Amino acid sequence: MPENATYQQIGEIFARYDSFVIMSHVRPDGDAIGSQLALGLALEAAGNKVRMINDDGLPDNLAFLPSSERIELPPAEPLDVEVAIALDTATKPRLGEASLHAASKAKVWINIDHHKSNPRYGDVNHIDSSSPATGEILYKLITALNLPLTPATRDAIYVAVSTDTGSFQYPSTTADTYLMAADLIRRGLDVGRINSLTYDSHPYRRIQLTRALLNTLELTGGNHIAHWELTMATRDELGLKPEDSEGLIDMIRAIEGVTVALFFEELSDGKIRVSMRSKDPKVDASEVCSQFGGGGHALAAGIRMAGPMAEAKQRVLAAVQAAMPGNGN
Ligand code: AMP
Ligand code: MN
Ligand code: MN
Numbered sequence: 001m002p003e004n005a006t007y008q009q010i011g012e013i014f015a016r017y018d019s020f021v022i023m024s025h026v027r028p029d030g031d032a033i034g035s036q037l038a039l040g041l042a043l044e045a046a047g048n049k050v051r052m053i054n055d056d057g058l059p060d061n062l063a064f065l066p067s068s069e070r071i072e073l074p075p076a077e078p079l080d081v082e083v084a085i086a087l088d089t090a091t092k093p094r095l096g097e098a099s100l101h102a103a104s105k106a107k108v109w110i111n112i113d114h115h116k117s118n119p120r121y122g123d124v125n126h127i128d129s130s131s132p133a134t135g136e137i138l139y140k141l142i143t144a145l146n147l148p149l150t151p152a153t154r155d156a157i158y159v160a161v162s163t164d165t166g167s168f169q170y171p172s173t174t175a176d177t178y179l180m181a182a183d184l185i186r187r188g189l190d191v192g193r194i195n196s197l198t199y200d201s202h203p204y205r206r207i208q209l210t211r212a213l214l215n216t217l218e219l220t221g222g223n224h225i226a227h228w229e230l231t232m233a234t235r236d237e238l239g240l241k242p243e244d245s246e247g248l249i250d251m252i253r254a255i256e257g258v259t260v261a262l263f264f265e266e267l268s269d270g271k272i273r274v275s276m277r278s279k280d281p282k283v284d285a286s287e288v289c290s291q292f293g294g295g296g297h298a299l300a301a302g303i304r305m306a307g308p309m310a311e312a313k314q315r316v317l318a319a320v321q322a323a324m325p326g327n328g329n
Contacts, residue, residue, distance in 0.1 A: 005110075005124045007144040013108060013124060014145065017082040019049040021103050025089040026055045026096045027242055027273075030198070033062045033071060034160025035087040035112075035134040038142070038153045041067055045148035051079055053103075055096025059243035064197040065159060066152035074102035083108045086122065088134035088160075090115035090295045112137055117286055117295035129297070132172035135160025139180050151188060158184050158191075159198055166250060167199070170299065206244045209234075210251070213263075217252060221321050226252040227262040229309065235266070253277040260285070260320050264313055267304075272312040274303040280325065288323050292316065 022040040024032035036052045044050040051072065058071040074096070084106035089095055090113065095103075111122025114137060116129035131137045135157045142149055142157075158181065165173045168181065185191055213228045220227070230245065245265065253261040260283055263275040274292075276285040278299045285301035292315070294303030305312055321327065 004126050004128070007126075007141050010110065010112075010124060010126060010141060011145040013083065013110065014043065014046070014048075014147075017108070018047070019081040020051070020083045020085060021079050021081045021106065022050060022052045022085045022087065023089070023095050023099045023103060024054060024087045025094040028054050028056060028059060028062075029088075029246060030062060030163025031133045031135055031160040032088045033058065033065065033068065034156040034158075034163070035138055036071060037065055037067060037156035038135060038138045038160060039085065039087065039112075040070065041150055041156070042142050042147040042153045045150050045153075049081075051081065053079075053099055055099045056242065059246075060241060061202075061243045061246065062159070064201075065156055074098040078102055078105045081106050083110060085110045085112065087112050087138070088115075089113060090118050092121040112141070115286075115296060116298070117290060130172075130174075132170065132174070132177055133161040133164035135164070136177060136180060139184075149187065154184050154187050154189050155194060158189055158194060162195070162198060163247075166247075167195070172297075172299075203244070205238050205240060206248075208238050209240060209244050210248060212238065213245075213248065219255075219258070220317065221260075221324060223257055224259045224324060225262070225317065225320055226255050226258045226260075227264065227313070227317065228252060229264040229313070230266065231309070232266045232268065249275050249277055253279065259283055259324065262316065262320065264309060264316075266307065266309055270307050271304050272307045272309055274305065274312070274316055276301050276303070276316075276320075282325050283320075283323050288316075288319050291319055 022036045024036050040050045040052040053074045057073045084103040109122040111125045113127050114131040118127045139157045212234050216228045249263045259280045261277045265273040278285040284298045286296045289301040289303045292303045292305045
């Protein structure tokens with residue numbers, strides 16, 4: 001289906017079926033887990049059977065979300081569900097093999113996302129790249145369809161949107177985003193408490209990680225490109241969890257004069273995870289990442305690519321350099 005399904009068309013599918021599996025991408029962030037909980041709990045409150053699975057389970061830093069214990073690892077056997085819903089997931093393989101297997105009996109696939117690179121892999125797709133977070137699309141869907149907006153769904157939507165907008169700061173944030181936040185607060189959301197749980201409750205090892213990363217920080221490309229790296233050795237030494245690095249890239253993105261920030265991370269399977277942030281709309285991070293099989297948004301994108309680290313760094317930094325203003329762009 002090349003066109004976006006309307007909220008009403010998605011609502012017709014919700015009305016026709018009563019069993020759903022809700023999924024999101026590997027290494028889930030706040031928008032991934034928040035979106036799963038927001039829609040999953042709304043569909044359940046409307047009387048459906050709902051399972052919420054993620055290949056990497058629930059990260060500790062999001063365990064404060066109400067009913068977050070409902071996020072399960074995928075079961076080994078395929079689930080008896082009619083509808084599979086992928087949220088915030090730019091490509092189908094990013095759901096992870098175990099989740100894809102668990103959802104393999106579903107008759108209908110719904111794909112709701114805000115990544116412009118999303119190839120519309122669902123039977124029904126709603127991709128809105130103007131939305132700063134999948135959570136905001138779900139707020140509009142849930143309110144348009146009059147699905148139950150319980151306190152747990154309310155808090156999950158807020159965290160999804162807050163984390164994907166850098167606390168309502170990135171240029172993707174719109175008047176609609178603030179109106180949504182105001183409505184959630186009117187519905188009883190405790191804004192001080194939820195922000196404190198999201199941003200002021202980090203484990204000490206995250207600060208130790210920041211110190212280790214700062215020791216690897218380099219500026220290149222006339223000081224317009226900042227990058228740092230995390231090796232397996234450091235990960236083992238500090239006993240890190242995948243979510244410990246979430247958002248740290250914002251620190252080097254914030255350096256005055258820096259246009260592109262990169263985080264290179266060694267993964268246990270030998271692959272390299274690259275996080276890329278751009279502050280200049282003329283440097284499209286999603287486009288640079290797509291040269292290596294990755295994707296994302298214009299100002300925030302990522303790659304999973306072959307190692308070793310030194311080679312991945314050299315290749316990606318060369319591509320960033322070529323995309324910088326003044327290099328024939
Ligand atoms: P991250 O740097 O992991 O916070 O990711 C930044 C944005 O790019 C997020 O919206 C991700 O969903 C997206 N992204 C990250 N890695 C990939 C990838 N390998 N393929 C497609 N999109 C990605
Ligand atoms: Mn995400
Ligand atoms: Mn997102």
